[in-house]
Structure formats: C-alpha cells, structure tokens
Amino acid sequence: MNSYRLKAFNKASFCRHFENQVYKAAQDKHIKFPFYLSAGQEYIPAAIYTILEEKGIDPNVFIQHRGHSHYLCKGADPIQLIDELLGRKTGCANGMGGSASIHSIEKNIFGHDGLMGSQVPIAVGHAYETRKPTIVIMGDASAEEDYVLGALGWASTKNLPILFIVEDNNLSILTEKKVRRNWEMDSVANAFNMKAFNISDDPLIIQMYMKDYDFSYPMLLNIQTTRKYWHAGAGQDDNYHTRYEQELQELGSEALKIDMNNKLLTEKLWQQQLEIQ
Amino acid sequence: MATTVRDTIKEITRNHLSEGKGKCYGQCLTAVGWVGGTLPEMYEEDGMVEFSMADVAGGAIATGIALANGRPIYVVRYQGFQWYNLASIVNYAAKSKEIWNRPCPIFVRSIAMEGGIGPVAGSSHHSLAHRMPGIKVASPMTPGEYQHVYDCFMNEDEPYYISEHRKSYDNTEELENIILPKADFTIFPISITRLEMKKLVELSKQENIYLNIIHQLWLKPFIIEDSWKIALDNSKFGGLVTDDDYVEGTASSIANELSLATGKRVWTLGLEPRTAGFHPTVDNLPPSAEQIIKKLKQIKHGI
Numbered sequence: 001m002n003s004y005r006l007k008a009f010n011k012a013s014f015c016r017h018f019e020n021q022v023y024k025a026a027q028d029k030h031i032k033f034p035f036y037l038s039a040g041q042e043y044i045p046a047a048i049y050t051i052l053e054e055k056g057i058d059p060n061v062f063i064q065h066r067g068h069s070h071y072l073c074k075g076a077d078p079i080q081l082i083d084e085l086l087g088r089k090t091g092c093a094n095g096m097g098g099s100a101s102i103h104s105i106e107k108n109i110f111g112h113d114g115l116m117g118s119q120v121p122i123a124v125g126h127a128y129e130t131r132k133p134t135i136v137i138m139g140d141a142s143a144e145e146d147y148v149l150g151a152l153g154w155a156s157t158k159n160l161p162i163l164f165i166v167e168d169n170n171l172s173i174l175t176e177k178k179v180r181r182n183w184e185m186d187s188v189a190n191a192f193n194m195k196a197f198n199i200s201d202d203p204l205i206i207q208m209y210m211k212d213y214d215f216s217y218p219m220l221l222n223i224q225t226t227r228k229y230w231h232a233g234a235g236q237d238d239n240y241h242t243r244y245e246q247e248l249q250e251l252g253s254e255a256l257k258i259d260m261n262n263k264l265l266t267e268k269l270w271q272q273q274l275e276i277q
Numbered sequence: 278m279a280t281t282v283r284d285t286i287k288e289i290t291r292n293h294l295s296e297g298k299g300k301c302y303g304q305c306l307t308a309v310g311w312v313g314g315t316l317p318e319m320y321e322e323d324g325m326v327e328f329s330m331a332d333v334a335g336g337a338i339a340t341g342i343a344l345a346n347g348r349p350i351y352v353v354r355y356q357g358f359q360w361y362n363l364a365s366i367v368n369y370a371a372k373s374k375e376i377w378n379r380p381c382p383i384f385v386r387s388i389a390m391e392g393g394i395g396p397v398a399g400s401s402h403h404s405l406a407h408r409m410p411g412i413k414v415a416s417p418m419t420p421g422e423y424q425h426v427y428d429c430f431m432n433e434d435e436p437y438y439i440s441e442h443r444k445s446y447d448n449t450e451e452l453e454n455i456i457l458p459k460a461d462f463t464i465f466p467i468s469i470t471r472l473e474m475k476k477l478v479e480l481s482k483q484e485n486i487y488l489n490i491i492h493q494l495w496l497k498p499f500i501i502e503d504s505w506k507i508a509l510d511n512s513k514f515g516g517l518v519t520d521d522d523y524v525e526g527t528a529s530s531i532a533n534e535l536s537l538a539t540g541k542r543v544w545t546l547g548l549e550p551r552t553a554g555f556h557p558t559v560d561n562l563p564p565s566a567e568q569i570i571k572k573l574k575q576i577k578h579g580i
C-alpha cells in the first residue's frame with residue numbers, strides 16, 4: 001500500500017471525524033455561533049501537508065473560514081480548536097476568533113479577519129517581507145474578490161515564494177460558480193504570468209503537481225472539491241460523494257482501521273472537553 | 278535655516294530605510310515630485326518599494342508586511358484613497374494583536390490637500406480610521422510633532438494613521454497652546470485648521486473675543502489633559518473643535534468627550550456637509566479664520 005496515500009488518509013480521516021463532532025456539538029447546542037466546516041474538502045490539506053512534511057518544508061499558512069482541516073492537518077492543537085469553538089479563553093484564538101479566525105503561532109498558521117479573500121494580499125505582503133515558503137488558501141468565491149487579483153499580480157511581479165490554493169467547491173453559499181462567472185482562476189493566474197493548474201482533489205494528482213514545487217516562484221492550484229456541509233454548517237447535502245469516501249473504499253482494511261481509530265479519538269477529545277465546565 | 282515638516286519626513290524616511298528599520302511602500306513614490314518632496318531619492322534596492330495601482334490590495338499587502346514585523350511606512354498620497362486602502366489596515370492590522378497576540382505595526386502616511394481636486398481626493402479623512410479600535414491616529418503639523426509621532430511608533434507595536442496635510446510641509450514652527458485666565462472660547466483645532474490659529478487670534482482681538490487655543494496632535498486615543506479641562510471650564514461660552522474633515526466623525530467625537538469631561542458645550546466646525554466640486558465656486562475647503570470668527574460670533578449671540 002502507498003504510504004503517502006495512507007498518511008494523507010490518516011490526516012483526512014481525523015479531520016472528517018473532528019468535523020462530524022463539531023456538527024454534532026452544534027446540534028446538541030454546545031456551539032452557539034456560526035461555524036464553517038471543512039468536511040468534504042479535507043483531502044486538499046491532507047495531501048498538501050503530507051507532501052510538505054515529506055519534503056521537510058514548513059510554510060507559513062494563511063487560512064480563512066472553513067479552515068479547520070488546514071489547522072488540524074498542519075498539526076495544530078485540536079484541544080485548543082475545540083475550546084475555541086466553545087468560546088473559551090483557552091481557545092486557539094483566545095475564544096474571540098470562533099470558527100472563522102482560528103490560528104496557531106506554534107504552527108505558523110495565521111488567522112483571518114472576516115473580509116473574504118483579505119488573507120491573499122496579506123499573505124503576499126508577509127511572503128514579500130519574510131521570503132519564506134507561504135501558502136494561502138481561498139475558496140472559489142473569495143477568489144473573486146478584486147484585491148485577490150491585485151495581490152496575484154504583485155506576487156507574480158515580485159516572484160514571491162507563495163502557493164495559492166483555491167478550494168473550488170463550486171458554491172458560494174448555494175450559488176454555483178457558473179452563475180457568478182465564466183472564467184477559471186488558473187486562467188487568471190496564467191494571465192499574470194504565473195504557473196497555475198486546475199486539478200481534482202485526488203491525492204495522487206495533487207502529489208504530481210506538488211512534487212517538484214520548491215517555493216522558488218509563485219504558483220496557483222485550483223483544486224476541485226466537494227463540500228459536505230452547507231455554508232455555516234446549517235445543513236447537509238443528501239447526495240454528496242467526496243474524495244474521502246472514495247479513498248476509504250480504495251484503501252481497504254488499513255484505511256478502515258485508521259478511520260475507526262480517528263472516530264474514537266475525536267469522540268473522546270470532544271467528550272473530554274465538553275465535560276470541562 | 279529652520280527645518281521644515283517636509284525635510285523632517287524626508288530624513289525620517291531616509292534613516293528608516295538606510296538603517297534597516299523597515300521599508301517604504303506606496304504608489305508612484307519615485308515620481309517627479311517624490312510625494313511633495315517628502316521622500317529621499319531612493320529606489321527599490323534601497324527600500325523604496327513601488328506597489329501596483331491596486332489600492333485595496335496595496336493596503337492589505339502593506340498589512341502583511343507589518344504582520345511580519347517589516348515596520349512599513351505606507352504612503353497614501355491622497356487621504357480619500359483610504360476608502361480603498363484602509364480595509365485591511367483597520368480590520369486586520371488594528372485587530373491582530375487583540376485577537377491573536379500578533380502585533381501588526383504599520384505607519385500609514387495619509388496625505389491631505391484641497392483646492393480644485395474634487396469630491397474624493399480633497400481634504401482629510403481621518404474619521405474613517407478614528408472609529409475603529411486598535412489604531413492610533415495623529416495629525417502632526419510641525420517638525421517636532423512629526424518626529425515625536427514617528428519615535429512613538431518605533432517604540433510601540435500599534436498601527437498608526439498619520440493624518441498629514443500638504444500645506445504643513447513648509448512649516449518650520451512649533452505651535453504653542455494659548456491659555457488665558459478668562460477666555461470666551463477654547464478652540465481645539467485639528468490638522469490644517471491649526472495653521473489658521475495665528476490669524477484667528479488676531480481677528481478675534483478685533484472682535485473683542487478672547488480665545489484659548491489648544492492644539493490637537495493625538496486624535497486617538499484622545500486624552501484630555503487637566504489644563505485643557507480648566508481652560509474649557511473657564512471659557513464663558515464653551516469650546517469649538519475645528520477640523521479638515523466632515524464633523525460627523527473625529528470632531529464630534531472629541532467635542533463629545535470634552536463636553537462630558539467638563540459639562541461645557543463644545544461645538545464643531547469642519548467641512549460643509551456637501552460634496553466638493555472642482556471649480557472654486559463649488560469647492561469645500563476647511564474653515565478659515567474668518568469662518569471660525571463668524572461661527573464664534575453666532576454662538577456668542579445665540580444665533
């Protein structure tokens with residue numbers, strides 16, 4: 001069995017069960033404000049950080065809402081994330097950030113202020129100053145913000161060490177991409193003289209495009225994915241089929257074992273934190 | 278020859294860059310005028326970095342540089358352009374320390390001018406930044422004040438909004454407060470209206486109106502000194518805040534604070550509540566000494 005695929009599956013599995021626990025905690029009224037689940041899209045961070053760990057690259061990462069899986073896959077503390085979602089001072093953003101503005105100083109994850117897409121120019125400025133490998137995540141809707149385009153242009157002009165990842169779930173709340181625009185982000189980045197590709201969230205495909213990337217220039221990956229839960233976790237699509245289910249099926253018994261372990265582990269973590277008054 | 282505000286800013290910038298304290302960013306910095314002569318002739322290799330003309334992205338890129346502790350001096354050539362630029366400065370740089378314990382110190386040079394430049398580019402817009410928590414707002418009009426504000430910035434880790442005015446760039450004088458034992462009014466002038474105070478005092482004497490003048494450098498946080506309270510308390514008719522912005526913002530906020538602290542009535546006078554046109558007959562300029570005197574006479578006579 002391909003150890004890369006299993007390592008990525010382990011990360012994805014932890015994220016999936018963690019997010020299912022968040023959903024449950026909200027239904028049980030433990031979480032009392034809007035939250036943004038990354039379930040369904042977890043294979044993007046799972047693959048990216050598995051690849052970077054194998055390469056020994058530890059980038060600065062700028063996330064926005066729907067960023068729980070990036071936080072978890074990069075190895076930030078799940079307990080602090082649970083506490084954050086419960087509005088506690090011990091949360092990763094002091095209980096102030098909620099679901100959308102999580103961060104980790106230890107893991108070089110930078111939180112988001114709530115202006116959709118603002119993390120892109122902010123990440124570009126940070127990468128300009130530090131010249132360190134940087135990743136910035138946006139959704140297909142955030143990517144439409146005008147300042148995102150200005151930032152892509154400047155990153156290309158200055159040849160910055162930054163990877164732009166568009167998590168393209170085709171939806172802005174419930175409005176499909178084709179209703180909003182007739183262009184793709186990889187074409188836009190290409191027009192800015194940047195290497196850019198439009199790919200699926202298949203971990204082997206992501207690995208192929210990341211294999212030789214060393215952050216010596218800017219690159220954009222528009223990665224097609226599927227959202228399991230609605231915007232702000234208000235509901236769930238009936239007929240979703242995500243990369244996670246497919247990998248679970250293809251990887252067989254070892255994956256099933258990992259899946260069960262992560263289910264039990266996340267249940268335990270949540271239960272333990274919920275018991276703390 | 279005495280040092281001007283222009284030369285002070287230029288020297289501060291030169292030292293900031295050449296001593297590796299940070300870089301200077303903005304649009305068209307290296308153009309013919311070097312931003313009113315306030316920038317030294319330095320280029321990207323020296324730390325004078327040209328942004329693209331994307332204003333909203335520019336403000337956010339500068340914020341990212343500040344987040345990496347790059348101590349950017351970010352030049353916005355017209356204060357009205359802050360309607361674009363401030364988005365990430367007030368929503369990220371000003372909140373980052375509070376939410377994430379990550380300071381984001383940025384020195385935003387925001388330059389005002391007026392007279393024939395229309396509805397957006399003209400006048401000061403510091404009220405935009407003033408309402409947001411986590412940012413400091415100062416309006417230095419003298420060489421000493423500018424140096425002081427910059428030194429404060431370098432000793433702290435807060436974002437600073439510097440409300441400059443091009444008409445102050447030739448100024449070489451420090452502006453002293455005037456506090457009389459018994460005055461009719463206490464004036465709290467902001468930005469370029471401060472340079473009208475000398476003329477205002479002369480005009481007021483002709484009208485038998487006696488004025489305290491208390492210059493306002495720090496707009497936020499606004500800290501009322503005891504001597505100001507006493508001066509306002511002892512003013513027969515109260516106070517007046519004059520500004521180069523619309524009064525529905527900084528001026529009203531400061532007037533309210535002063536009024537609450539003393540129980541005295543404090544009026545405001547700034548731009549007229551209308552859009553500025555380009556032609557002199559439809560422009561909207563900051564209050565002149567004559568207009569301020571007119572306002573004081575109206576208050577005095579209960580008009």
